[in-house]
Amino acid sequence: MAIEKGLTRRLGRSLLLQAIYISLAVLVGIYASAGLVENVLIERALVGEADYYWQREQEQPGQPLPDVKNMTTYREGHGAGVPAHLRKLAPGFHNLDAPRELLVLVSDFEDQRLYLVFEVEQVRALVALFALVPLALVLIVIYLTIYSAYRVSRRAVSPIVTLAQQVKSLDPAQPDSSHLQLDPTLDPDEEIGILQDALGELVCKVSEYTERERRFTRDASHELRTPLTVIKMAADRLLKTLPEGKERELADRIRCNAGDMNRLTEAFLLLAREWEQGLDRDWVCVNEIAAQEVERMGIIHPDAHIEATIDESCRLFVLAPSRVVESVVGNLVRNAFAFTDAGRVTVRIEPGRVQVEDTGVGMDSDAVEQVYQAFYSTGRQRGGFGVGLTIVKRLTERFGWPVEFESEPGKGTVVTVGFPGSRDEAPS
Numbered sequence: 148m149a150i151e152k153g154l155t156r157r158l159g160r161s162l163l164l165q166a167i168y169i170s171l172a173v174l175v176g177i178y179a180s181a182g183l184v185e186n187v188l189i190e191r192a193l194v195g196e197a198d199y200y201w202q203r204e205q206e207q208p209g210q211p212l213p214d215v216k217n218m219t220t221y222r223e224g225h226g227a228g229v230p231a232h233l234r235k236l237a238p239g240f241h242n243l244d245a246p247r248e249l250l251v252l253v254s255d256f257e258d259q260r261l262y263l264v265f266e267v268e269q270v271r272a273l274v275a276l277f278a279l280v281p282l283a284l285v286l287i288v289i290y291l292t293i294y295s296a297y298r299v300s301r302r303a304v305s306p307i308v309t310l311a312q313q314v315k316s317l318d319p320a321q322p323d324s325s326h327l328q329l330d331p332t333l334d335p336d337e338e339i340g341i342l343q344d345a346l347g348e349l350v351c352k353v354s355e356y357t358e359r360e361r362r363f364t365r366d367a368s369h370e371l372r373t374p375l376t377v378i379k380m381a382a383d384r385l386l387k388t389l390p391e392g393k394e395r396e397l398a399d400r401i402r403c404n405a406g407d408m409n410r411l412t413e414a415f416l417l418l419a420r421e422w423e424q425g426l427d428r429d430w431v432c433v434n435e436i437a438a439q440e441v442e443r444m445g446i447i448h449p450d451a452h453i454e455a456t457i458d459e460s461c462r463l464f465v466l467a468p469s470r471v472v473e474s475v476v477g478n479l480v481r482n483a484f485a486f487t488d489a490g491r492v493t494v495r496i497e498p499g500r501v502q503v504e505d506t507g508v509g510m511d512s513d514a515v516e517q518v519y520q521a522f523y524s525t526g527r528q529r530g531g532f533g534v535g536l537t538i539v540k541r542l543t544e545r546f547g548w549p550v551e552f553e554s555e556p557g558k559g560t561v562v563t564v565g566f567p568g569s570r571d572e573a574p575s
Contacts, residue, residue, distance in 0.1 A: 158300055166293045173285050189250060190240060193218075193263050197254035200261060213263070221262040233262050306339040310346060371412045379405040396449065403447045410477060413470050430570070431472045433463040433501055437494045440473075440480040444492075452489035459496045461571040471542055478539050479503040479562050486560060498571040506559040515554050539564075 196213055200220075203210045212220040221229045232243075236253050238260075243249040252263040382402035389395040434457070441455045465472055480503060483492045487507030495502040543550050543564060554560040 158304065159297060162293050162297045162300070166290060169289050169293075170286055173282065173289070189265060189267070190252075193240075193250070193252040193265060194254075197252060197261055197263055201254070201256040204256075204259075212261075217266045219264045221264070223260065229260075229262055233264070236262075307342070310339075310343060314346065314350075372409070375405050375409045375412065379409070399446060403443060406443070407447075407481070410474065413474065428466055428468055430464045430466055431469045433465055433472060433476060433566075434459055434496055434574075436469075436473050436476045437480065437496065437501070440477045441492075441494060444480060444484045448484055451484070451487075453484060453487055454491045455484075455493075456491070457494045457496065459574045461496065461498050462574055463496050463498070463501065463566070463569055463571050465566045465569045467546060471546065475539050475542055475548070475564060476501060476503075478536065479564070482536060482562075483507070483560070490559070499567070499569055500563055500565045502561060502563045504559065504561045509556045509559050510554040511556050515552060 196218070200210065200213055212222055212225055214220060221233060223229055233251065233253075236251060238253045238255050241251040241253065243251055248267045250265045250267050252265070254261045254263065379402055382398050382405060385398045386395060386402065389398055437457055441457060445455060479501075480492070480494065483503050483505035486509075487505045490506035492506075493504045495504065540550065542548075547567060549565040549567075551563040551565075552560070553562075
């Protein structure tokens with residue numbers, strides 16, 4: 148699983164970096180110790196040998212020169228004498244590379260000079276040998292310890308991984324907290340149990356809240372249908388009895404607004420059924436819906452100085468529930484009329500998208516950021532219920548239709564809705 152891979156990979160990477168850093172520290176420490184042995188202890192040993200020789204020579208002249216396996220001693224008048232390449236050396240320590248790596252100590256005492264020549268290569272080999280053995284042991288212990296820590300840590304976080312996978316697999320429509328169960332063999336800590344209980348309570352609260360919201364929206368929408376139907380029927384009967392004139396126009400507005408309220412309740416029902424099945428899909432012609440909405444706005448706003456046009460470069464068909472497309476396009480057209488005191492509203496239908504443009508009051512960047520909030524108003528709006536764009540946002544997000552919103556104060560607003568998977572035909 149992606150969750151498990153991410154968490155365990157991060158844990159393994161952290162422990163691996165610790166192993167690398169500790170190994171480097173051990174290597175540096177051991178090689179520093181080896182250098183200390185070579186450069187300090189050997190030099191002190193040579194100085195001690197020279198001092199001990201001069202002490203015995205002072206007590207009893209004629210002492211034999213020190214001669215050990217890895218050190219050779221030279222002195223004028225003793226044995227074969229001093230080699231020519233050593234005679235030019237001043238008192239102190241000298242490193243020679245030929246014929247092999249040597250450390251030479253030149254020691255003076257009462258006009259006498261002693262040369263102690265120590266073979267460094269053999270000692271270095273011994274130091275390296277004695278350094279590699281503890282190094283290998285230390286690294287083995289470190290790696291075994293880190294591997295054990297990795298196993299323990301992975302076992303400790305496995306309940307979290309299990310909970311994350313179970314939360315990810317929850318059904319958003321009907322989340323069930325009973326699915327959040329841990330394997331008893333994992334032996335979770337107390338904190339994991341607290342986290343499990345908290346997640347279970349949260350899932351229960353979210354489930355109850357979602358169901359309550361859905362039930363309220365559905366019931367309220369159903370309850371509103373009856374009075375709206377009565378208002379619409381009464382307006383229709385009134386229109387049949389009234390002659391042409393101001394009263395007939397008012398009755399016609401009542402009928403149109405009742406239709407708008409009925410469509411709003413339909414949109415609420417769609418939102419209430421957001422996670423439910425049963426929404427029939429069909430190829431819906433966006434051109435026909437746009438024409439109906441523009442015609443309806445002309446009836447509702449007969450006195451508005453607004454020129455409404457539909458610019459069709461094709462006939463656009465979207466595979467979706469017709470009420471959803473009507474709600475999205477209708478709310479965008481109504482919103483364009485609501486924000487336009489006088490000017491032009493243009494609905495452009497192009498392959499794969501619909502664009503609603505108005506020359507109304509427009510909005511600044513701050514208002515654009517809040518435009519999808521319910522009941523938000525700029526103070527220039529005529530009519531409407533303040534939830535149109537909120538409905539558009541929720542429906543388009545559910546069906547995967549991207550929305551672009553552009554607006555500029557004093558110039559107007561352009562809203563573009565894309566319809567992936569749509570088909571288009573030549574305009575008739």
